[in-house]
Amino acid sequence: MTRECSVLLPGVCAALADPRQPGLDDTCLEKLLDWFRSLTWFDPTVELVQNNPCLTELLSSVLALPEPSPSILSFALQLAGILASSENRFQHLQQEKLLGRLFGQAGPRGRTVWEDASVRSGWVKGVHSMVHHQPALHFLCSEGGMDVIFALQGDPSLFVASAASQLLVHMLTFSVESETSKPLSTKDCEWPACAQMIKRHIEDSLQSSSASRIEQSLKLLTSLFGSCYAAWTEALWLDIAKQIESFLVEETVQAQHMLANLLLNVARSPVFCDTEGSFWALVTSALEHLTPVQAGPLAVGLLRLCKCPQDVRIQALTVLLQPMDCILRAASQPLEYAGLLDESVSDPVTVESLLSSKASCAALLCQTLAHLEKLLSLKHLRVDLPHLSLLRSLMTILQFCNGFLSPTSPLGSTISRNLINCSRVQKSALDVLAALSEKKGCDTLLGSLFDVLLAYLESPNTSPTVLKKAFQATSKWLVHLQELSCSSSQCQQTEKILEDVFVVLQKRLCSPCWEVRDSSLEFLTAMVKGLRDQDEFRQCLLSSEVQRLTENLLEDPESYVRASAVTAVGHLACIAYFAPGSPVVGNHFNKENTVAKLQEILSTDSEGFPRRAVISIFTKWLREGCTGQLEDTEQFVSRVIQTVEHDLDWEVRLGGLELIEAFCSQTIGQRGLSECPYAPASSAAPAPTHQQELLQVFCRAKLWGFLFRSLCDCDKPVGQRACDILIGLRGNFYPMSTLENPQEIEDSPAGRGIAWLQRTLRQGSLAQNFPTDGGDGVDFQDPESMMIALGAIDLLELHDELNKSSDHVEESPQSLLQDILATVGTIEENEVDCY
Amino acid sequence: AGQDVGRSCILVSIAGKNVMLDCGMHMGYNDDRRFPDFSYITQNGRLTDFLDCVIISHFHLDHCGALPYFSEMVGYDGPIYMTHPTKAICPILLEDYRKITVDKKGETNFFTSQMIKDCMKKVVAVHLHQTVQVDEELEIKAYYAGHVLGAAMFQIKVGCESVVYTGDYNMTPDRHLGAAWIDKCRPDLLISESTYATTIRDSKRCRERDFLKKVHETVERGGKVLIPVFALGRAQELCILLETFWERMNLKAPIYFSTGLTEKANHYYKLFITWTNQKIRKTFVQRNMFEFKHIKAFDRAFADNPGPMVVFATPGMLHAGQSLQIFRKWAGNEKNMVIMPGYCVQGTVGHKILSGQRKLEMEGRQILEVKMQVEYMSFSAHADAKGIMQLIRQAEPRNVLLVHGEAKKMEFLKQKIEQEFHVNCYMPANGETTTILTNPSIPVDISLGLLKREAAIGPVPDAKKPKLMHGTLLMKDNSFRLVSPEQALKELGLAEHQLRFTCRVHIQDPRKEHETVLRVYNHLKGVLKDYSVQHLPDGSITVESILIQATAHSEDQGTKVLLVSWTYQDEELGSYLTSLLKKGLPQSTA
Numbered sequence A: 001m002t003r004e005c006s007v008l009l010p011g012v013c014a015a016l017a018d019p020r021q022p023g024l025d026d027t028c029l030e031k032l033l034d035w036f037r038s039l040t041w042f043d044p045t046v047e048l049v050q051n052n053p054c055l056t057e058l059l060s061s062v063l064a065l066p067e068p069s070p071s072i073l074s075f076a077l078q079l080a081g082i083l084a085s086s087e088n089r090f091q092h093l094q095q096e097k098l099l100g101r102l103f104g105q106a107g108p109r110g111r112t113v114w115e116d117a118s119v120r121s122g123w124v125k126g127v128h129s130m131v132h133h134q135p136a137l138h139f140l141c142s143e144g145g146m147d148v149i150f151a152l153q154g155d156p157s158l159f160v161a162s163a164a165s166q167l168l169v170h171m172l173t174f175s176v177e178s179e180t181s182k183p184l185s186t187k188d189c190e191w192p193a194c195a196q197m198i199k200r201h202i203e204d205s206l207q208s209s210s211a212s213r214i215e216q217s218l219k220l221l222t223s224l225f226g227s228c229y230a231a232w233t234e235a236l237w238l239d240i241a242k243q244i245e246s247f248l249v250e251e252t253v254q255a256q257h258m259l260a261n262l263l264l265n266v267a268r269s270p271v272f273c274d275t276e277g278s279f280w281a282l283v284t285s286a287l288e289h290l291t292p293v294q295a296g297p298l299a300v301g302l303l304r305l306c307k308c309p310q311d312v313r314i315q316a317l318t319v320l321l322q323p324m325d326c327i328l329r330a331a332s333q334p335l336e337y338a339g340l341l342d343e344s345v346s347d348p349v350t351v352e353s354l355l356s357s358k359a360s361c362a363a364l365l366c367q368t369l370a371h372l373e374k375l376l377s378l379k380h381l382r383v384d385l386p387h388l389s390l391l392r393s394l395m396t397i398l399q400f401c402n403g404f405l406s407p408t409s410p411l412g413s414t415i416s417r418n419l420i421n422c423s424r425v426q427k428s429a430l431d432v433l434a435a436l437s438e439k440k441g442c443d444t445l446l447g448s449l450f451d452v453l454l455a456y457l458e459s460p461n462t463s464p465t466v467l468k469k470a471f472q473a474t475s476k477w478l479v480h481l482q483e484l485s486c487s488s489s490q491c492q493q494t495e496k497i498l499e500d501v502f503v504v505l506q507k508r509l510c511s512p513c514w515e516v517r518d519s520s521l522e523f524l525t526a527m528v529k530g531l532r533d534q535d536e537f538r539q540c541l542l543s544s545e546v547q548r549l550t551e552n553l554l555e556d557p558e559s560y561v562r563a564s565a566v567t568a569v570g571h572l573a574c575i576a577y578f579a580p581g582s583p584v585v586g587n588h589f590n591k592e593n594t595v596a597k598l599q600e601i602l603s604t605d606s607e608g609f610p611r612r613a614v615i616s617i618f619t620k621w622l623r624e625g626c627t628g629q630l631e632d633t634e635q636f637v638s639r640v641i642q643t644v645e646h647d648l649d650w651e652v653r654l655g656g657l658e659l660i661e662a663f664c665s666q667t668i669g670q671r672g673l674s675e676c677p678y679a680p681a682s683s684a685a686p687a688p689t690h691q692q693e694l695l696q697v698f699c700r701a702k703l704w705g706f707l708f709r710s711l712c713d714c715d716k717p718v719g720q721r722a723c724d725i726l727i728g729l730r731g732n733f734y735p736m737s738t739l740e741n742p743q744e745i746e747d748s749p750a751g752r753g754i755a756w757l758q759r760t761l762r763q764g765s766l767a768q769n770f771p772t773d774g775g776d777g778v779d780f781q782d783p784e785s786m787m788i789a790l791g792a793i794d795l796l797e798l799h800d801e802l803n804k805s806s807d808h809v810e811e812s813p814q815s816l817l818q819d820i821l822a823t824v825g826t827i828e829e830n831e832v833d834c835y
Numbered sequence B: 001a002g003q004d005v006g007r008s009c010i011l012v013s014i015a016g017k018n019v020m021l022d023c024g025m026h027m028g029y030n031d032d033r034r035f036p037d038f039s040y041i042t043q044n045g046r047l048t049d050f051l052d053c054v055i056i057s058h059f060h061l062d063h064c065g066a067l068p069y070f071s072e073m074v075g076y077d078g079p080i081y082m083t084h085p086t087k088a089i090c091p092i093l094l095e096d097y098r099k100i101t102v103d104k105k106g107e108t109n110f111f112t113s114q115m116i117k118d119c120m121k122k123v124v125a126v127h128l129h130q131t132v133q134v135d136e137e138l139e140i141k142a143y144y145a146g147h148v149l150g151a152a153m154f155q156i157k158v159g160c161e162s163v164v165y166t167g168d169y170n171m172t173p174d175r176h177l178g179a180a181w182i183d184k185c186r187p188d189l190l191i192s193e194s195t196y197a198t199t200i201r202d203s204k205r206c207r208e209r210d211f212l213k214k215v216h217e218t219v220e221r222g223g224k225v226l227i228p229v230f231a232l233g234r235a236q237e238l239c240i241l242l243e244t245f246w247e248r249m250n251l252k253a254p255i256y257f258s259t260g261l262t263e264k265a266n267h268y269y270k271l272f273i274t275w276t277n278q279k280i281r282k283t284f285v286q287r288n289m290f291e292f293k294h295i296k297a298f299d300r301a302f303a304d305n306p307g308p309m310v311v312f313a314t315p316g317m318l319h320a321g322q323s324l325q326i327f328r329k330w331a332g333n334e335k336n337m338v339i340m341p342g343y344c345v346q347g348t349v350g351h352k353i354l355s356g357q358r359k360l361e362m363e364g365r366q367i368l369e370v371k372m373q374v375e376y377m378s379f380s381a382h383a384d385a386k387g388i389m390q391l392i393r394q395a396e397p398r399n400v401l402l403v404h405g406e407a408k409k410m411e412f413l414k415q416k417i418e419q420e421f422h423v424n425c426y427m428p429a430n431g432e433t434t435t436i437l438t439n440p441s442i443p444v445d446i447s448l449g450l451l452k453r454e455a456a457i458g459p460v461p462d463a464k465k466p467k468l469m470h471g472t473l474l475m476k477d478n479s480f481r482l483v484s485p486e487q488a489l490k491e492l493g494l495a496e497h498q499l500r501f502t503c504r505v506h507i508q509d510p511r512k513e514h515e516t517v518l519r520v521y522n523h524l525k526g527v528l529k530d531y532s533v534q535h536l537p538d539g540s541i542t543v544e545s546i547l548i549q550a551t552a553h554s555e556d557q558g559t560k561v562l563l564v565s566w567t568y569q570d571e572e573l574g575s576y577l578t579s580l581l582k583k584g585l586p587q588s589t590a
Helices: A002-017 A025-042 A047-051 A052-062 A071-084 A087-095 A099-103 A116-130 A132-140 A146-154 A158-179 A193-207 A211-227 A233-252 A256-268 A276-288 A292-303 A310-330 A347-356 A358-377 A389-403 A410-419 A423-436 A443-458 A464-484 A490-507 A512-530 A533-541 A546-555 A560-576 A591-604 A608-623 A630-644 A650-670 A687-702 A704-709 A717-735 A751-767 A781-794 A795-804 A813-823 B067-074 B082-100 B113-121 B203-218 B234-249 B261-269 B278-284 B300-304 B321-330 B350-352 B385-395 B408-419 B447-455 B484-492 B511-526 B568-582
Strands: B008-012 B017-021 B053-055 B080-084 B124-126 B131-133 B140-145 B152-158 B160-163 B188-191 B224-228 B256-257 B295-297 B309-313 B337-340 B359-362 B366-369 B371-377 B401-402 B423-425 B472-476 B479-483 B501-506 B533-535 B541-543 B546-552 B560-567
Touching: A002 A052, A002 A071, A002 A132, A002 A813, A025 A813, A047 A052, A047 A087, A052 A071, A052 A087, A052 A099, A052 B124, A052 B160, A071 A087, A071 A099, A071 A717, A087 A132, A099 A116, A099 A132, A099 B278, A116 A132, A116 A146, A116 A158, A132 A146, A132 A193, A146 A158, A146 A193, A146 B533, A158 A211, A158 A490, A193 A211, A193 A233, A233 A256, A233 A276, A233 A490, A256 A276, A256 A292, A276 A292, A276 A310, A292 A347, A292 A358, A310 A358, A310 A389, A347 A358, A347 A410, A347 A717, A358 A410, A358 A423, A358 B541, A389 A410, A389 A423, A389 A443, A423 A464, A423 A490, A443 A464, A443 A490, A464 A512, A464 B113, A464 B256, A464 B484, A490 A512, A490 A533, A512 A533, A512 A560, A512 A591, A512 B113, A533 A546, A533 A560, A533 B366, A546 A560, A546 B300, A560 A608, A591 A608, A591 B140, A608 A630, A608 A650, A608 B140, A630 A687, A630 B160, A650 A687, A650 A717, A687 A704, A687 A717, A687 A781, A704 A717, A704 A781, A717 A781, A813 B067, A813 B295, A813 B350, B008 B152, B008 B160, B017 B152, B053 B140, B053 B309, B067 B082, B067 B113, B080 B082, B080 B152, B082 B113, B082 B261, B113 B124, B124 B546, B140 B501, B188 B359, B188 B385, B203 B224, B203 B234, B224 B321, B234 B256, B234 B309, B234 B533, B256 B366, B300 B309, B300 B321, B300 B337, B300 B472, B309 B321, B321 B371, B337 B350, B350 B359, B350 B371, B385 B408, B401 B408, B408 B423, B447 B479, B472 B484, B479 B484, B501 B568, B511 B541, B511 B546, B511 B560, B511 B568, B546 B568
Parallel strands: B017 B053, B053 B080, B080 B124, B160 B188, B188 B401, B224 B309, B224 B337, B256 B295, B256 B309, B337 B371, B401 B423
Antiparallel strands: B008 B017, B131 B140, B140 B152, B152 B160, B359 B366, B472 B479, B501 B560, B533 B541, B541 B546, B546 B560
16 A cells, blocks of 8 residues: 555545445445455455554444444445455454454344345455455354355345355355365265355255245356366265256256256366266256256257267257257158258157247247357367258248248248247347358258348348348358359359349348448448459449449438448449459549548548548558559548548547558558568668658658647547557667667757657647647658657657556546545535436 | 436336346446446346347436447347437447547457447337337337437336336426426336435526526636536537527627537437427527537637637546546636536546545646636436426326435435325335236136126126136136136046035934934925925935935934035035034924
């Protein structure tokens, strides 16, 4: 603790204990606790409490209050717990007879104030902080604390109940690990006293007739097995496994999903990795007994495990594929498709009944689809997924949803009735479809797949959120299609699909709904990114109306759409104008017009998003070398910088700096110097002629003024970036050794200007104030001055200053203490007013 | 928002549907604590599957700030509802806050611009009083709430059960918005904010006059006035105030807005003119109130200009960006003034100067001495105690639940509500669940046969009176049907089991058993004239389904034991008969 803080602390403690003071902002109390936590974390000594007696005095004063406010009592409990986290300080507080009055029987447990959830929560958190040594554990057991914690597991406040459960997990683990050294068996007597109490409590609860007690214990066990992988957990498991099995088989308690979570956490534990054990038999039984909805999360969790018996994996996969199989069977004529699963392993009755009911059909499918999406995203799946059948099943679901398929079977027609227009299922199915595009083995169905997708893109009934997903899936499958195309028939198929896609895209770009226009533009950009090298795509694109419509959207009333249009136009330009041999289409669509249009947006658009989009497109063009010869590029960069310099949006200014960075790196590269501006020159300085040329190019591009002024930008990230760039550039002009020691400035007119700049930056970068008249005698266009500036200004120091604190919310403990002290006695109304 | 004025996020489960009301953030933290802990909603499955929809009441960050995090990072992919103005304005505030937050070093786990946009694209905008069908059972409806542009109260209805959530509301019209209104919808539960639960707020006019006086005085003596604001809401209100005042007083000092964001906000106020109050709408015909004559866009260079001026600058808590930059420039001059029109979190310069600190340590080294005047003005538009009572009177809820207020004040209001309206009032803390019992009426189909049978035996049915019916309730495929027991057995393919109640009655009678039986028979025949009483050849008696047999007591031949048994259909008659027999047999029947 700093001296300043220890001076302020007594005043703060006195204010906190004073019941006449209006309540403090809760965040202040929380932040104070954060601070004490950090102070005690690595320091077990008693110094903190000895040197700051005001802390124990605060605890005593709060305890002495006849009616302490719940928030301050809660604070005191937590503070005491944090202080008592080391044995030394615990003993100190015991000597002061504080802990018993806070956490013991004499504490707030029996008082009216206990009814306030924040007090109970403070008590549990306090105990949790305290129990990091054996004396605390014994203290708690002897003071009847265990029964309180057991009771708090069923607290009406979710937060308290959950904290109590976590506390028991912590205590059990801590008790076993700190109080025994030999391996434990299931015999109670071998377990340390505290662990024994908790173990017995768990066993009793599991055998009780109260559903809530059973649930509490299941929760506790779930988090225990999820967080502790020690060998002793096996002994505990052996003790309760029979009971868990009976819950599964007898279904006497309605806690099936908890059982699934528990089994999954146990399965994840390395303690149970032996694939022969009885545990896996229990898992198998769970997969059989739980309903498909309950078993789903368990199944997907098992499939992600590295160590899991193969037969369990196959069974888990069966659980997940069953609904998809059922869909396929319901839609097809008898014997048309084999389905996804071998009939001998699947028992479709339950799934069929769930899919037949309107209430459960969508829920089961959404859950299954989400699980399948997860599986598809896994790099190493240890079972084979039947991709083609899965695709067929997904297409069937999508067709059920938009009414394009009305099967004759009774089950099929029921399911299709249940699914019609169900956007939840549509979205989930499209997500899986997109994920499936990266898998092999689906090529035979591509034609019909695009029929389904196009139907979605075309249909006026497709909601904007579903349409967005349909676009995403389509662009992924188009990329997949491109990878396949080789034979002429495939080429024809691709061309036909692309033509259809562009027709529908044209329509969607004119939608009255901005969300649809925006998603269409995002789709277009994604297509250009993925298919720009494909001739069929370029031809289709350039012969369609899409390009014209996209440029029209640069004037859309919705700024999000304008921004997306800018990005799309930027990407289109790469194909249409910048690529070698690009066809020139019409008079209106040319490079100059597009650049001019985007520049106009950059300087005049009233909103940030389109301007940000323009600057990032310009940077992209520059990086890809689309801006032409160096002279053109210089002019281009200089124009952009002059526009961006005064932008009100700091992200646009930041974008401007990124453009400069790209420009510098390119220019330096073209001059044969190191490509990376941050790679400082070796000990020998680069050839002076190169330096001169570089300086001149940069001066002509007018980037120095922007860079130096940005050091004082009112938005810190801009200043930091500018400083990084300047440091990088300096490395190209001065050898490494001079970086540490800034040059002395010669007494010349240029030198005087730079001295002024030096002074201004030293104060201004912190005050974020660069004189608006531009700079007294500094010529940012003069290569010589800039060379001096780079050498003379201590950029490294500036860099440190700028990075010291990048926001102005003062987070130091000293500031917090000052704020608390200052708040004491201010008018109460300030506290209430939020918005 | 349980017993505090912080993040609002309420989960309502109504008739099997789960709706999340608001998704707010806490500006006072910059770690996990700033967002609600969504893991408490469900630990069983995905949020998208669990929640049927999310409703956002208005654009303030303590009501919508966590939404992009929830939908784009936590992964909720279901429907989100808000009004049109809220949908338009929400991203501006979220963007504003994101910018401030990403400015912080090492800031992670925060949403990007793209995420804000993706989130907004999932939002379904609703009109006032439009009934929106979320699914076949769940419907929602928005009502005008005042407070800020686009703020709405929402009614959530499933079948005959309903909940109204007020969000933040204001029952008195202010300069640019009208008063909240709801019809007499008699919800099962009204969830109301209670920020000013114990306060009767003075007229806002006084505060406005005070504000204008202070600004005017400062400008008159040549000082500069800085008003740090968030992009939207209060800024517009104060602009209208100043604009009108400048016009009336013919003042010349310039008024500036510091960012483009506020211009966009003004654009929305113009666009959603129908959401403002009547006065603004009326004057709109002659002049758009949001078309400011005196207020101009600010350029950074203007801050150094000599002479008086008024500047609105973001952000509102003086913790970054332009407002802080201008504050640093002007703080040293006692002629200048800063007016803080809203709440500031601990650690910000705004919080420090409001608590009276005058020497600020900036960035570890420099000390900034604040000589300028510091004023705090509360313009927040919440219903006061009177307003809350008025709303309850309007909506006539069966239960009230208070949120978004301080515990002590809520307690007071809760008692007042319970006293005056005789309804239960709850005030759960964060993390607590309140369960409210409702009396849902569930429609049940009755089979024609049963209906005919019941109609035949009872009095003529009266449409206005409820009628008690007996039958078997079949719950199958989400439908309920009341059928006759026979039909139920047939449909379910079950065999009937007879359940009989038995009772032993002891009577003193020294005669032979068959004589006792005869006495009983005669007695019953005389008393139960309307029933079929039979003496069977095996010596037992039946009255309807009731069977009576007599045996001599094993130990005392003078006592006869009558075994009475009956089916549940004749339960009433059975108990009547036993009580009759318990009284003994009349002598005359011998």
